[in-house]
Amino acid sequence: MREYAFELAVCAALEADSDGVLARQLGTHARVVDAVEVVPGPEFQDRVDLTAAAIPSLAIESEVGPGRARYWKDAVDAPSDRARRAVDRARRAVDRAVEIGFFEAERRGGREYVRQAARYPDWFDGLRAFENKPDLGRPGDLALQLRKDVSLGLFDEVILVTGSYVTGAHLNRFPEEVGVWRFDPEGGSFEVVREASPLAVDEPGIALLDEHPGRVDVEPVTAVEKARLRLRIAERAYGKGWRPETFPACERVEARGPDFRPDDTLPFCAWKGRLVDPARECGSDCAGHEPADPPDADVARQRERHTPWRRDPEGAIRRQAALDRFGDR
Numbered sequence: 001m002r003e004y005a006f007e008l009a010v011c012a013a014l015e016a017d018s019d020g021v022l023a024r025q026l027g028t029h030a031r032v033v034d035a036v037e038v039v040p041g042p043e044f045q046d047r048v049d050l051t052a053a054a055i056p057s058l059a060i061e062s063e064v065g066p067g068r069a070r071y072w073k074d075a076v077d078a079p080s081d082r083a084r085r086a087v088d089r090a091r092r093a094v095d096r097a098v099e100i101g102f103f104e105a106e107r108r109g110g111r112e113y114v115r116q117a118a119r120y121p122d123w124f125d126g127l128r129a130f131e132n133k134p135d136l137g138r139p140g141d142l143a144l145q146l147r148k149d150v151s152l153g154l155f156d157e158v159i160l161v162t163g164s165y166v167t168g169a170h171l172n173r174f175p176e177e178v179g180v181w182r183f184d185p186e187g188g189s190f191e192v193v194r195e196a197s198p199l200a201v202d203e204p205g206i207a208l209l210d211e212h213p214g215r216v217d218v219e220p221v222t223a224v225e226k227a228r229l230r231l232r233i234a235e236r237a238y239g240k241g242w243r244p245e246t247f248p249a250c251e252r253v254e255a256r257g258p259d260f261r262p263d264d265t266l267p268f269c270a271w272k273g274r275l276v277d278p279a280r281e282c283g284s285d286c287a288g289h290e291p292a293d294p295p296d297a298d299v300a301r302q303r304e305r306h307t308p309w310r311r312d313p314e315g316a317i318r319r320q321a322a323l324d325r326f327g328d329r
Contacts, residue, residue, distance in 0.1 A: 001163060001185055005275035006134040008266050009258045010161050011035055011242040013188040014130070016261065020044070021307050023237035028154055029221065029229060030207050031145060035130040036237045039156075043121035044308065047238065050118060052311050053100040054239025057232045058093035060120055069106055069113035101315040117315070124234045127201075129155040134185075136164040143173050144211060150175040152205040152221060154229055157196040166193045188260030201226065238309065243299045248282035251290035255297040265302040 001009075007024065015022050020038045027033075062076040078089035094114060097103035103114040129149055133142055142160070149158040159179040164170075166180055171194060174180070179196025183189075205226055209217040221229075244267055247253060252271040257264025269276040271288030283289060300311040 001134050002274075002277070003132065003134055004277040004280070006163060006183075006185060007034055007132045008242075008244075008275050009185040009188065009260075010130065010132050010183055012258055012261045012264055012266070013183070013190065015242070015306055016188070019308070020124070021238055021309050022242050023240040024242040026233060026236055026240070028233060029152055030209050030219075031148055033129045033149075033155075034132045035242065036155075036233060037128040037130070038124050038234050038237050039126035039128065040308070041121075041123050041125040044123045046118075046121035047123035048308055048310055049313050049315070050121070051100045051102055051315060052239070052309065052313060054235045055100065055102050055120075056093040056096050057228070057235065058090060059097035059102055060231065060235070061228065062093075064103065064114050064116055066116040066119050069104075069115040072105075072112050072114050075114065126156040127154070127230060127233060127237075128157045128159065128196075130159050130161050132161050134163040136162050136166070136170055139173075144208070146174050146178050148208045150177045150199065151218075152207050152226075153199040153201055153203065154205070154226060154233065156198055156201055158199065159196050161190070186259055188258065201230065241299070241303050241309070243302060244278060245299060246278055247294040247297045248276070248278045249292060249294045250282060250286075250288075251292035252288055253282070253295055255295045264306075265297050265299055267297075 011022055011024060014037060018037055020040045022035060022037050024035050025032055026036050058076055058078055064070055064075045072094045076090040076094055078086040098105045101117055104117050105112055105114050131145060159181055161181045161183050163183055166182055177197040180194040182191040182193055202223060204223050205221045207219040207221050209219055247267050253267055253269050255265045256262055256268045257266050267276050267278050276282060303309055304311050
């Protein structure tokens with residue numbers, strides 16, 4: 001099975017057994033992780049009610065609170081080697097936070113002041129990273145990727161998911177902290193070959209940037225920096241999800257899921273008889289291509305159906321407006 005289709009099937013199976021949210025292809029510190037699961041925390045529902053989108057990290061880390069409104073330039077700090085670039089980053093973060101309803105804005109004397117529409121919640125309890133490799137006979141730089149994850153310790157658990165039969169020799173190639181699961185893409189089931197060991201997410205880590213013969217480039221990462229990275233990963237995962245947003249403009253493609261979850265909304269090619277990667281496998285170069293409009297695919301509806309995420313939550317600003325209208329009666 002191709003890696004892209006394998007990854008989609010893995011995400012569908014993980015989501016079916018998760019109380020949280022999943023996302024694919026998320027950048028972390030020094031690499032991109034195949035899939036991330038965000039484990040719900042005590043105020044997860046408050047995060048669901050706030051906004052469907054990812055909240056900019058600069059807005060969350062700013063000195064803007066839900067009380068007194070503050071002048072945006074004084075409250076949002078965007079570190080940069082250039083002042084102009086810092087201001088632009090801060091401005092984009094403020095605009096996005098207002099757009100998605102995390103900030104409320106008001107003007108006073110020609111200046112824009114902002115406050116949080118609601119307190120930012122303590123909404124997630126953990127992060128799990130999944131590296132998907134259907135064929136361990138072609139590992140590529142898999143061992144290095146897993147060593148990077150373990151050394152940095154951004155995720156509570158790191159798990160390798162494969163379709164291959166796993167031998168002792170395979171296990172010895174990977175850090176012992178990494179869990180190893182065997183996945184059946186036809187039935188959607190997992191076999192735990194080795195349990196993952198919890199990583200020290202609250203302690204400083206070492207980022208492995210690159211390996212050379214006789215030398216490894218590293219970067220120390222403090223516990224505070226790791227906490228910020230974890231929050232950014234969780235927010236991006238919440239806003240992004242894992243299903244492809246675009247589908248091929250082809251008569252042969254339909255929106256359906258793998259055999260164990262056929263009612264999902266993923267790009268399935270009847271000509272190839274499998275899930276496909278629209279960006280790499282579809283188009284006029286494909287021998288089975290028949291031009292047509294893309295299939296109807298409401299990806300947000302499927303995510304809403306299978307997870308706690310909501311595409312159109314009421315939001316703090318609309319809730320307050322409704323209360324104000326009620327009070328005026």
